Amino acid sequence: MKRVDLKRILLMRITLFALVLLFCAIAVTLKQTRDRLHADIPRTGGTMKQLIETEIARATPPFVRDLHGIELTGLEGIGRLVHFCAAVTDIYSRPVVQRCFGDAEAPRWLPASLMRSVVGEEARYIGPVGKYPGIKVGELTVTPNFASVAQSVWSDIRNLLIITAGVLLLNVLVYLPVRRVLRPTDDILRGLGRMEAGDLSVRLPSFELIELQRISDVFNHLAERLENTMGEQRELARRLLEVREEERRRLARELHDELGQCLTSIQAEAAYARELAHDQLPALTPSAEAISRITAHMMEVLQLILRELRPVGLEAFGLAASLEQLIDSRNRSSHGRCLHTLTIDGDVGGLADNLNVSLYRIVQESLTNAQKHADARHIAVTLRCDGNELRLYVDDDGRSEPGSTFDGGLGVLGMRERVQALGGRLTLTLRDEGGLRVEVVVPADAGRPSPAANVQEMHA
The missing domain is CATH 3.30.565.10 (Histidine kinase-like ATPase, C-terminal domain)
Known part of the structure; x- marks a missing residue:
């Protein structure tokens, strides 16, 4: 089971949500701009053509196809509403005049070339420019003013960034009280660690959060009961060890006083019997010597048992x-x-x-x-x-x-x-x-x- 940090997960998820929402909003803004330009430029192209033809009729005599002197002043009104670039060529495809309306410098973070690739080359209008009585004198090409469009889109994106920054700031403002409230969990973990290490005297402090305070109360109650239980068990084990050692001391004393003296007497009697048998009954000498050897061996075994039961000199030295x-x-x-x-x-x-x-x-x-x-x-x-x-x-x-x-x-x-x-x-x-x-x-x-x-x- 994977362990997670609630504070970190909360911070990461809200931040990720804000960033995804920002990217989606930017994508929607770019798509809306693209669709709008694809619809506005062809729709307004005919109107621009009529305005240019009116200007040409006023500026040049009939039957004259020369378009020099055209300044596209008639497009200034519509240029305030729709930012575009208009280019007029003569019948020989030579450029006559080109002018952009709503001119603005593209921001560094959103260059005009990027807007051109996003909008596409399809957002344009191309139509003939005529003159009475039905004479074609040139051609009009209308394209979006990508620098001005980029400036407008960047303004929208900047608003989105401000909103996202507000969401992230709200995330931080939420994270700080959550971290403050959950900070006592470190105290709980330290208390559990000390209890795991054997320190049953550990107690948790009071907490501001009601749920953590309940955990603290239960923990302290269990720790107190466990400490009392372990203390009683240690005291019982100590008493049992005391009784066991006292019984060993008593047994060692009894063996030393009773069995030890008996073996000493047997050894003395065996020595006397060996001397008597040596003088009067030599046939009993091997038996007396065997009794003496067995008694000596029993004395050695008794000494080993006594040392196992009670260490010699432990209390004295x-x-x-x-x-x-x-x-x-x-x-x-x-x-x-x-x-x-x-x-x-x-x-x-x-x-x-x-x-x-x-x-x-x-x-x-x-x-x-x-x-x-x-x-x-x-x-x-x-x-x-x-x-x-x-x-x-x-x-x-x-x-x-x-x-x-x-x-x-x-x-x-x-x-x-x-x-x-x-x-x-x-x-x-x-x-x-x-x-x-x-x-x-x-x-x-x-x-x-x-x-x-x-x-x-x-x-x-």
């Missing part, structure tokens, strides 16, 4: 130290197959606990996906803080298929939930040099409960 420990751990576990790097720009201390945990989990999940699914050889983690905004980039050089949407994994879904709960945005894009970029942008004060949520929690 902060996000930067925990990310450095995570990167070092991944580099050790990859045994040189994948190089992990970390860059932190700005102060990331003092962030909310929910924000620290979410960023840590996002980095953790991104590293796992890049190494497990894309077989990346180099992963770069960059965290920047400019005071108002946090930006996290995780770039890898792993395999990636063009056109991927990255919407199917549970890990990506979990990252999106965390980012949405923090009021930020998550973007996954293919890099030009190969691999994937995970970009997270969140407010620096994200993760802290809103005042309204605090009030609700106090009442609860």
Whole structure:
């Protein structure tokens, strides 16, 4: 569907209509002039012939065919009404006298030659000039005075141009208030653009036009409802993340306190049994050693589970130290197959606990996906803080298929939930040099409960 600009279409159509109307009026004027001359010149030719014959009879004696001295003064009266040129030749076709009536200079924009081509050569009168008693003494040729006709036609065209200019001026006078009235549509488009970018606090101002004011009222009402709904959803997601992290902390604490102590006791008992079997019952030594190995392996697995459930030192040492420990751990576990790097720009201390945990989990999940699914050889983690905004980039050089949407994994879904709960945005894009970029942008004060949520929690 083609998009149109109402103001531009209105201006162009009225202008085009005025120009077409002007050209049609000029064409009608030229045609009327042509038809008039084709009718006037032959009709008045006989009258001109009689006037010339009367002048010849007065100026020359009978039986004299010499026409010298004829000045065509008898045509001056009719020449004021019909602008024409009269030429008289003698019986030998030699020119005797030629005179144009209604003489005027043709305008520069409409030369006489153009009028001649428009009117045509058919607009003329040719007739014999006689003398009593029926003697032909010459020939009369009457043609339009094209210079005078051009001046008359140009006067009409000039009036048409003035009328057209008035229509165009009216067009401008109509366009200006229409543009002023429709100018708020730019504000509406900017408001829609800001809402599309995620700014739900945008509101439209009041408008002079009633229809636009109705749009503004509806837009502001919907924006307010959407902002409240999104705020409630973010608050609910934040609370769910808090509950989830609290459950993880509790589970990690229970595993560490209960299962960890049990494994430690089993390992101690296995060591005692190994020593006792070595001294008194050597046949049980392999079993005691196997129990000790299995217990040590279970301790390692438990430590991995505890680190997954709750990052070690995140609350005590902060996000930067925990990310450095995570990167070092991944580099050790990859045994040189994948190089992990970390860059932190700005102060990331003092962030909310929910924000620290979410960023840590996002980095953790991104590293796992890049190494497990894309077989990346180099992963770069960059965290920047400019005071108002946090930006996290995780770039890898792993395999990636063009056109991927990255919407199917549970890990990506979990990252999106965390980012949405923090009021930020998550973007996954293919890099030009190969691999994937995970970009997270969140407010620096994200993760802290809103005042309204605090009030609700106090009442609860």
